[in-house]
Amino acid sequence: MTASEADAHKYFTGNIGIADGRIAFAGADPQQAAAFRARCGTSLREIDGRGKVAMPGLVNLHNHVSMSLMRSYADDMPLMPWLTEKIWPFEAKLDGEDIYLGARLGIAEMLLGGTTTFVDMYWHSDRVADAVTETGIRGVVCPTFVGASYDAFEPEALRMAEKYASGGHDRVQIMLAPHAPYTCPPETLKKTLKIAEQYGLGIQIHISETLDEQQTIREQYGKTPVEHLRDVGLFERPVLAAHCVYVNDSDIEIMARYGVSVAHNPQSNMKLASGIAPVVQMLAAGVNVGIGTDGPSSNNDLDMWEEMRTASLLQKVATADPCSLSAYRTLQMATVHGAKAIGREGELGVIVPGALADLLLVDMERPHLSPRNDLIANLAYCGKASDVDTVFVGGEIVVEGGRLLTSDVRALCREAGERVAEIKQRG
Numbered sequence: 001m002t003a004s005e006a007d008a009h010k011y012f013t014g015n016i017g018i019a020d021g022r023i024a025f026a027g028a029d030p031q032q033a034a035a036f037r038a039r040c041g042t043s044l045r046e047i048d049g050r051g052k053v054a055m056p057g058l059v060n061l062h063n064h065v066s067m068s069l070m071r072s073y074a075d076d077m078p079l080m081p082w083l084t085e086k087i088w089p090f091e092a093k094l095d096g097e098d099i100y101l102g103a104r105l106g107i108a109e110m111l112l113g114g115t116t117t118f119v120d121m122y123w124h125s126d127r128v129a130d131a132v133t134e135t136g137i138r139g140v141v142c143p144t145f146v147g148a149s150y151d152a153f154e155p156e157a158l159r160m161a162e163k164y165a166s167g168g169h170d171r172v173q174i175m176l177a178p179h180a181p182y183t184c185p186p187e188t189l190k191k192t193l194k195i196a197e198q199y200g201l202g203i204q205i206h207i208s209e210t211l212d213e214q215q216t217i218r219e220q221y222g223k224t225p226v227e228h229l230r231d232v233g234l235f236e237r238p239v240l241a242a243h244c245v246y247v248n249d250s251d252i253e254i255m256a257r258y259g260v261s262v263a264h265n266p267q268s269n270m271k272l273a274s275g276i277a278p279v280v281q282m283l284a285a286g287v288n289v290g291i292g293t294d295g296p297s298s299n300n301d302l303d304m305w306e307e308m309r310t311a312s313l314l315q316k317v318a319t320a321d322p323c324s325l326s327a328y329r330t331l332q333m334a335t336v337h338g339a340k341a342i343g344r345e346g347e348l349g350v351i352v353p354g355a356l357a358d359l360l361l362v363d364m365e366r367p368h369l370s371p372r373n374d375l376i377a378n379l380a381y382c383g384k385a386s387d388v389d390t391v392f393v394g395g396e397i398v399v400e401g402g403r404l405l406t407s408d409v410r411a412l413c414r415e416a417g418e419r420v421a422e423i424k425q426r427g
């Protein structure tokens with residue numbers, strides 16, 4: 001047994017009991033399990049993990065899920081031309097119903113692949129929240145704005161905070177999402193902060209994604225994006241920063257000091273040729289770094305297994321060190337670190353008594369997962385979305401035998417194809 005496999009037994013076990021949406025026991029011996037059975041009666045669900053491995057649900061830490069409608073719509077371009085020439089003109093034609101459909105499609109893809117929580121940033125966040133509620137996934141939904149759209153954002157943010165920040169919607173969590181320092185002037189960031197303080201909300205924002213952004217912010221404010229946002233006061237709230245590709249040692253020190261979490265999106269950064277984030281340095285400095293896919297138009301899928309493997313391999317190449325970003329650390333980033341970034345440490349991303357029962361059963365009886373010399377390495381380096389057999393969110397089964405129980409996937413695919421054809425005809 002390798003060191004990583006020994007550690008992994010804290011998190012991965014086939015012997016799990018669920019009661020009231022939470023883990024009742026994990027890895028209990030037969031006597032303990034019998035005691036729980038007697039105490040919980042029929043409300044106890046026991047998982048038969050024979051031939052499978054249970055692991056915590058994956059946390060996709062940065063997404064624009066409704067951009068599933070723009071999958072393979074604009075490719076092989078750098079970020080700014082991609083946004084301004086292709087994506088923003090297409091998005092200008094979308095209404096709430098389109099965004100709801102795109103969200104249901106993207107969520108279907110995520111659930112089937114074992115993502116149980118995702119953090120989103122998109123227009124019509126109320127419709128994304130509806131899709132979360134109906135499909136059974138857990139979502140951090142973020143009212144958002146770019147520049148002048150702040151005026152529409154404020155009432156939406158207040159409405160969403162009133163509805164979802166006061167409890168009673170256990171699978172929908174709210175954060176506020178100014179798009180980026182290059183699209184959101186300081187006055188609007190400060191107003192966003194006030195709302196975040198009023199409702200106790202975190203903030204999600206793109207930071208330092210490209211070299212262009214670095215230069216733009218340097219010209220405008222004479223600072224790095226991280227310094228600029230610190231000076232605006234943004235880091236007084238819990239912040240989830242997407243990307244952080246161009247951060248220097250001092251930026252990293254600032255992020256660590258203020259407890260800024262980072263969503264690392266390696267495939268999107270590679271596809272847009274944005275660059276390679278210094279993940280190893282950020283982790284070494286104590287920055288909490290999780291993993292996201294970014295939107296399905298810059299990735300072009302929502303597969304966290306691919307993202308984990310890419311994250312690990314890319315850091316090995318970037319640092320010329322095969323020891324950097326081990327299999328175990330990579331799995332932690334996609335689970336534990338993601339949970340911490342959204343303020344749910346200990347509750348999500350782990351299989352321990354008392355945690356929410358968001359977990360997967362992975363079918364290990366597959367050629368590419370055999371033999372099991374190292375379970376953790378098999379999961380991080382060989383696992384695929386299609387290996388996910390069963391998915392629980394809050395103790396409810398949403399995927400069983402590789403089939404999504406909460407949506408008609410074929411109908412969803414058909415509807416998305418038809419809708420996109422119709423959107424393209426719109427003036």
Ligand SMILES: CSC[C@H]1O[C@@H](n2cnc3c(O)ncnc32)[C@H](O)[C@@H]1O
Nearest residue numbers: 064087121122123144145179206295
């Ligand atoms: C204000 S809603 C979100 C906004 O972000 C755009 N977007 C998608 N991917 C990226 C990215 O990698 N960097 C910056 N902005 C991105 C999306 O199209 C929406 O307009």
Ligand SMILES: [Zn+2]
Nearest residue numbers: 206242294295
């Ligand atoms: Zn993004």
